[in-house]
Amino acid sequence: MDWIPQDVIRVAPSGLRVDREAQAWSTLLALRRRAWLIILLAVLGAAAAGVALAVLDRTYMAEALIQVDFGREQPASVAQSAAGVQIDPSALVEDEARLIRSRAVARGVIERLALDKDAAFAPRETFLSRLTAPFATEQESSNRARADAIAVALLKGLTVKNDTRSYLIAVSYSSTDPDRSARLANAFAEEYLRARIDASIEAAERTRDWLAMQVRDARDAAARAEDAISAFHTQNGLLEASPQGGGVDQGQLRDAMVQRGDATLARIAEESRLKRAHEAIAAGFAPSVPDQAEAGMMQRLVEAQAAAKAAVNDARIAYGARHPNVERATAALAEAQMRLDVETKRILAGIETGVAAARATEATLTQQVDRLQGSLIRTTLLEAKLRSLQADASALRERAQTLTESFERARALSELRTTTAKVVLPAQATTVPSGPNPPMIIAGGILGAIGCGVVSALLLERRDTGFRSASELADGGVRCLGSLPEIAPRAPPVEKALFSESVRQIAATAGLLGPPASPQVVMVTSVEPREGKSVLMVALARCLADAGQRVLAIDASPAAAGETLADEKATLERLLEGERSLPEAPEPASRVRVVRRASGLGGGQELFGGAFDGLIQKARRHYDAILVEAPPISLVADALILGRSADAVVLAVRWRKTRRAAVAECLERLTQSSVDVVGVVLSRVNDHEGRRGHDAKGRSIYFRRHADPVSLS
Helix, strand or coil: CCCCCCCCCCCCCCHHHHHHHHHHHHHHHHHHHCHHHHHHHHHHHHHHHHHHHHHCCCEEEEEEEEEECCCCCCCHHHHHHCCCCCCCHHHHHHHHHHHHCCHHHHHHHHHHHCHHHCCCCCCCCCHHHHHHHHHCCCHHHHHHHHHHHHHHHHHCCEEEEECCCCCEEEEEEEECCHHHHHHHHHHHHHHHHHHHHHHHHHHHHHHHHHHHHHHHHHHHHHHHHHHHHHHHHHHHCCCCCCCCCCCHHHHHHHHHHHHHHHHHHHHHHHHHHHHHHHHHHHCCCCCCCCCHHHHHHHHHHHHHHHHHHHHHHHHHHHHCCCCHHHHHHHHHHHHHHHHHHHHHHHHHHHHHHHHHHHHHHHHHHHHHHHHHHHHHHHHHHHHHHHHHHHHHHHHHHHHHHHHHHHHHHHHHHHCCCCCCEEEEECCCCCCCCCECCHHHHHHHHHHHHHHHHHHHHHHHHHHCCCCCCHHHHHHCCCCEEEEEECCCCCCCHHHHHHHHHHHHHHHHHHCCCCCCCCCEEEEEEECCCCCCHHHHHHHHHHHHHHCCCCEEEEECCCCCCCCCCCCCCCEHHHHHHCCCCCCCCCCCCCCEEEEECCCCHHHHHHHCCHHHHHHHHHHHHHCCEEEEECCCCCCCCHHHHHHHHCCEEEEEEECCCCCHHHHHHHHHHHHHCCCCEEEEEEEEECHHHHCCHHHHHHHHHHHHHHCCHHHHC
């Protein structure tokens, strides 16, 4: 007894997870359905790999090792110019490996080994080349193109690898001849070394020539600088620049400036003396005289004037204003005053002469200072220019010396015939083939074929627009009543039992089994012809009859052209015209009454009207179930008319064949015609493909184990 647990708590996964699981499961099912295609392509891939192994020539690889040394001491100038620049040795090794793979090295190998005359590398003359040969205008370009073609063919077998952790470069060549592989690998290594030597020598020669030109230019510039210094000496009379700057002119300028200062002080003193003298005369005093003799004379004149004034005053007091003594005294005063005025004028004239002399001396010294200053400035400028010329000349001499040393070093390097790379292990011929690799080719062929098979299977599945399962119908918003397996007329009993059980499931899901509350009218139709609706109709009728119901099956599909019915009197047309009465329900109830239509497509408009509704009403009183088979909806409109008289409509959809768009369109038509569609049945299902393999096998085992042998037979 099977035990089924009750009240199982299931956690519903999220929508995104469900979608992904559904997509993954759908992909796996698609691959399983197309497994035959994948297996076939895998077998073909393995066969193709075997053919390729049989056809492909064996190749032999020879390898030569080159060691590159970057430790040689560089010239001082190069080291100085590269100061602060970080150089990656691995990048340098990669550059050397790229040089080996260059077309220039390949051309050198071609010339070294005369491969242009080798039939294995010389380009074959084709029909197109023979046709275009008369139109070739330049033989040189044609030869260049031929050389390029040989180089491209030669480089196809070359492999150059370098290890970033060491300075080793592996030069390998692969061909069908082991001796040729070794010879070409060594030729590439030797040509690389020769090209490297030639390149280094050529670079050294270019450097030498450039340095020679620079040395010549530097020497010419230094000579021109020396000539400019000599011309400057001759033109300006300046033999050498003074270390302190200024020389004799600067000392003379200092002395002249001191003298000019003394003259300025003397002029100021004389002007002050003249001013005091004028002030003293204006005040009625005698001006001061620095000379003692003149000062004594001036003092006597002043005293004589004072004595004359006193004598005049005394005479006037004693004799009166008009006395001859007064007149004599007045004359003596006038004479004394005159002599004082003359002396004063003479003294002022002497002071003014001194002031004029001081001013003249100051002006002369000022002119001398200005002249000396101009001479000093000019001398300073000339000395600065001379020092600049001397510095330029010295720099040019030093540059010429440096370039001369570099030129000598470059000339020595250009004569040096050594290189920093060498072949440490030449290539040798080997008898063990390096290709083709059978496991790799077979595995690649099989895996590539499997990949093509998977892609092809998925593409074919995308082209398949039919329904495969109830879940796909549910995704389209359609209720699936079940699936009806496709069965052969002489199928084994187990398959017949499975078919009958599938029909029971469809009937139970549609609500046709169980205690009938009232007669039921069910219309069975399809989207297109040959979708299994007739088989479904018969199977449902038998299932309901076996369940004890009285079943009337009405075949409303148009008769085929030239078809003759066994009982032409009991046709649908005669029943509708009233010529025949409705057949009685069969006894026992396990039998089915069948009414068929005798007319073709043209009789649908006359048949399905009020008379048909009356026939259905009569049938409801005598039968428990009335099954009506209608023509395909996509071809004939009879199903839309008959569906209004039915309680439910079952739509047969062929598994994997009926297009989804056609199913949606037919359902839309039925809905617009107010026809109740109870569900869809997937018909003509391949049970082994439609179900998972273990499910189909499990069903078969279950029926073999539990079914009644009598029922199976």
